[in-house]
Amino acid sequence: MKLLEFIPIKLTLLLVLGILTGYFINTGIRLPFMLTLVSLSILGILLFKQKKAIGVTFGIIAACTTIFLGILIFTLAQPKNATDHYSHITSKGSETWKLKITEVLKPTSFSHRFIAEVMHYQTKKASGRIILNLAIDPIYGKFNVDDELIVLADKVDIKPPLNPHQFDYKNYLEQQGVYHQIYLNRHNFLRYDHPVRTLNGYTAHLRDKISAQLAQANFGEDEFGIIQALFLGQRDDITEETYTAFKKAGAVHILAISGLHIGIILLFLEFLLRPMELLPKGKVLKLIAIVFLLWGFAVLAGLSASVVRAVTMFSFVAYALYLNRPSNTFNILALSMFFILLVIDPMLLFNVGFQMSYAAVFAIVWIYPLLQKFYNPKPWVVKKVWQLLSVSIAAQVGVLPISLYYFHQFPGLFFVSNLLIVPFLGLILGMGIIVIVLVLMNLAPDSLIGLYNSVIGLMNTLIDWVAQQEIFIFQNIPFDSIQMVLTYTFMIALIWMIHTFTFKRLVSVLLCIICLQIWSLYKQDSTQNKEQLWIAHQTKNSILMHQSGAHLTIYTPDSASSTRIISDYSIKENIHTTTYQPLANAFSLNHSRLIIIDSSSVFLESDEYPDFVLLTQSPKLNLERLIDSLHPGVLIADGSNYRSYIKRWAVTCDHKKIPFHYTGEQGAFVLKLE
Template sequence: MFRWAPYPIVRITLSFMAGILLYLVLGKQFGYSLGLLAFFFGAFCLAFVLARKYKTAFSRDLSGILGLLTWFALGLAVAEQHTVRHQPSHLTHLPEAPAYYVGVVDDYILQKPGYQSTVLAVQQVQINGQWQLTTGKIQLSVPHDSEQDFELSYGDVLLVKGAPQEVAGPLNPNQFDYRAYLANKNIYHRHYLQSFQFQKIASEPPNLVLYHSIRLRRYLDALLRARINERREYGISSALILGVKDDLDNSIRQAYADTGTMHVLAVSGLHVGLIFGVLMFALKYFRQRVGQRWLGAILVMVVLWLYAFITGLSPSVLRAVLMFSLVTVGFALQRRTIIYNTVALAALVLLYINPYNLLEVGFQLSFLAVLGIVYLQPRLYKLLELRNRVLDFVWEYFTIALAAQLATFPLGLFYFHQFPVYFWLANIIVVPLATLVLYSGMIALVLNAVPGLGGLLFQVHFWMIWSMNEFNLWIQRWPEALINGIDISLFQTYLLYALMLAVILFLALKRLRYFAMVVAAVAILVVQEVWEGIRQKEQQTLAVYSVRGATGIGLVQGQQAVLLADSALSQNPGNYTFNVQPHLWQLGVHLPEFISLGNAARMLAPVQILPDSNQLLVWQGQRWLILSHAPQLQPKAGFAVDYLLLRQNVRLKPQELQTYTFKKLILDGSSAPWYRQRLHQQLDTLGISYYDVADSGAFVLTIE
């Protein structure tokens, strides 16, 4: 039977997490969390006193349950207090849009092609000539059009002209919800600025430690850039050592993602663990006396926190450093540390600091990977005993990669919709190489000023990175290296974890009821998949996607699809991947047939080119007239279409539309904002019903 007694921190952390989750489920408007916390804390204190007095099993159990409920209520209260949108002074409660606002740069500066992005913490806004104190954060983008490396710095106080806009939700089905992503960071507004719209008026860093950390990271990044001439290898070096991924080559980034080794480029627990392993090896000389153990522990923690400092104190590194610091303290106390309590304590501290960490993909994956390695890896490793040291080393790394992959497998499918088939082989080679790259790069930075030696070390560092890159590119080219297009729901993700847990419990405890749970979970998953397959084979859907500056029309029948696209969409893979592909994957379509709107007639598509170069789409009983050019044909009497689609700023007088018979007018994303705004006013005046995908999202028509 499983015993909870050795895991008090695990119980507390799970209760705290449950409180956070309940607050999020309730829609972030509970309002009674502090009262609930006070009630449970008072009840716990009373029960604790009674338990000490009467010492009965019931009184002890009651005080324990009330203690966990107190932590549950604390999670609820902390989540509510960290939701800044409820504050009366928040940006969302302003009576009207401000003319100006003042704020301080409160995050890292991210390099993007042609612009830089950061977060501005608002301090004041000007409305009707009056300044007033305001709170809130804005995702700020500024053009990068000067010779300096950074247009802004952490701590810059900016005067900005204009009003920020609320972050828009996803405009296409199943698209990544950037609004929810920013809301989890308490950011609800964004502002794209021109050079003349902002001015730096002061420098007041909110956190001096973070300010100097970012300055040091910028200095080290510039040093790497100067020493490593090839952009591809420099990008990997900066990402792996410092966590700066702004200059990562897209093809290399994709190669690491496709081989399941992207985690080596995100400075996180792996990197801290590599440093910690070397330090613990050296720490064996500090095991004799209490003073020596504490001296060794302090040295280890100083080095770990120094590494966190040079990497910009990123959340992923802080998670790992905190956890390994707790392990180091346990070593100094010579107490048998239960790693599950250590991991739980690290999670508890980080969630108390920011409960919205619970929704961060990195937070979820990192802790699941650690738990997988801690529990599964030793059991997998014992399945095979090898006397050869080299083979044993390879087997150990294989079991580590497998344990981490198994623990994060369902969540990885849910978030990334893909599975790297050769992750086990790639990690066996890439992780040791990344270890050498990390060590060589850090030593090269330390000894950079030594004549001759610094250059030699950077050359060794460069060729290690080159080898790692080429290996990943080679694996990426293997047949069936990546299975993508996997679309599972959140409920199916939970089911997969329930299945894994039931399998583990059955193998560990050998109880039939856990095997029954395995069978039940598998049955539910199979029934869901069969039902979804039947539903997808019978579906007929037409979708006009919202793609900025482009046209995309999806015709889905069963699990096959045709995508009518202009060159702006078909020649931009990123546009398709971000806006269209998630919806097609959700419908069970993996490889749609691309058809250019200009060549549709020659390719026997369901589109006819009219004499005036416009097009008529006839599909599944639906008739769409697509106007890309000024219409020169007068419709015959009785001619009617279901929908009229206007694209590419087509020149026409809105009155001309009254000669057509149609249900609704559709405006797609290929037309400019000024054109659509002007047309909105004219259509409203004429009383013509219309739907603008750029404002309202994709137009999806399900045909029964």
């Protein structure tokens, strides 16, 4: 099957190319707008003269137009490019906001967190999104979707990661159009009594009402959390142990309302509404009913980005089933992706869930038929098991490079959990809908609630068993973006070769393998030739990481709390071995000398002045005297020091004209020793 012969696939790839171009090259709005307008005008003239959309010239102009359109929609999707965005309004004195809560985030140990839409800023009408942090306090509780607030507080920048290779939460929020946050207390905000209600607010209220009534039923704690996740899209009540078990078992996708759930509901509705086909124009009526019910479920689940994306995609899949033309499946999927990126949000292209959803679906459509040709058993039971296993393998192959890139792990027993759970997920979802409806009507018998509770409990038990087979969980796998792209290129070339074997396709597969090997050798060589010392940031702890090739030596008084920082660094830097050492008083590496002064305030004087001095554990010393004695090149303070000391040291260093680096503000300090 020659996929690039399909026009929707070509247009989608060109649109993606345009969005990526806009992401990496900041062009502003004017240039892509003019280019899109000019290219559309040329297309119109050519179409008017030729009467048909044919010819090389028309194809080239159409391709350029689609690329320019991708750049334009990406640029327009950036909230900062809106003329009324709050960042364009000059702030004088205290900042005044009128905000509307649009999303409730998972709370932390200290505060509730929300995303709010900016309605007014400094008394001027404005737009934008901002994060609100509300300290947990029983006096004023928490906010709900659609609540409107008047806030008197200054916005605060969202900090980038302070340590190397940590998750970049700042970049993650910027991709969602969030650039600042505000901290609230009981004195700096007022809540409107009668805010304007929206569809989002009504659905949130409906979910809260359903959740409250379900909480009164006799469900177990873990079972209640699973039900909330499966039907209401709320995972806050799932315990950390349960979530970790699903993650290790390769079944975490079950906990998020995504393409899997919508796909199962679609198949269930296809079966349930099949009698409608007997009516005049029954197929059309069935299609309309299915799409209506899918979007009804999306409303119930909160119209989150992932749910809207999945329902949009499977609305197109429902249309493909209506056409009953297998060759059109790729066309329909590409068209749904084109529609989602063009109309809903081009930033979804950078969303992990979006990437995995489409990678899995495309892989199922492409790889599943090949697996069925490879082995087609006759016994009915064996055939059904093989079909289910084929779907699971195809989906896992499709998302494998993305999973390795983002999560650096691979659950070896994914097929076991999918074989045990996915066949019964339709039953779990169908039975759950019935139970929820009966609970809301106060008609659910205790026996039915107990039965459903046992079904969810059995699913959790199976997941726990799979997760405990840790020998089959491959973790901490180094895998970068180049490897992800090369792996997908290899997979596509391999599938093409399997589909129709030719010498050229064999050569392309071998070239992909060679490129992967060259890149791996290059990474290994880069690692072996790298030596550097990092002074990391962690509150109430000191961490020094000395990398010498593929070996990492960690100097810290508290190794247990530094595990996450060390793990993130080791994966990205391709570290093979690690050792832990107690924190020393001095380091001398490649003609660079570092002295460490801890709470004892003791340091050794010598004729050779240190290049760097690290202050840890809040030493009580006269910093001016130390500077006059040691003449350090740079003074460094890590996260183990008191904030009051940091402020005092910064003033002293500024007075003495000595560079001062605090890891809590400027991030980890690196000494490159190549």
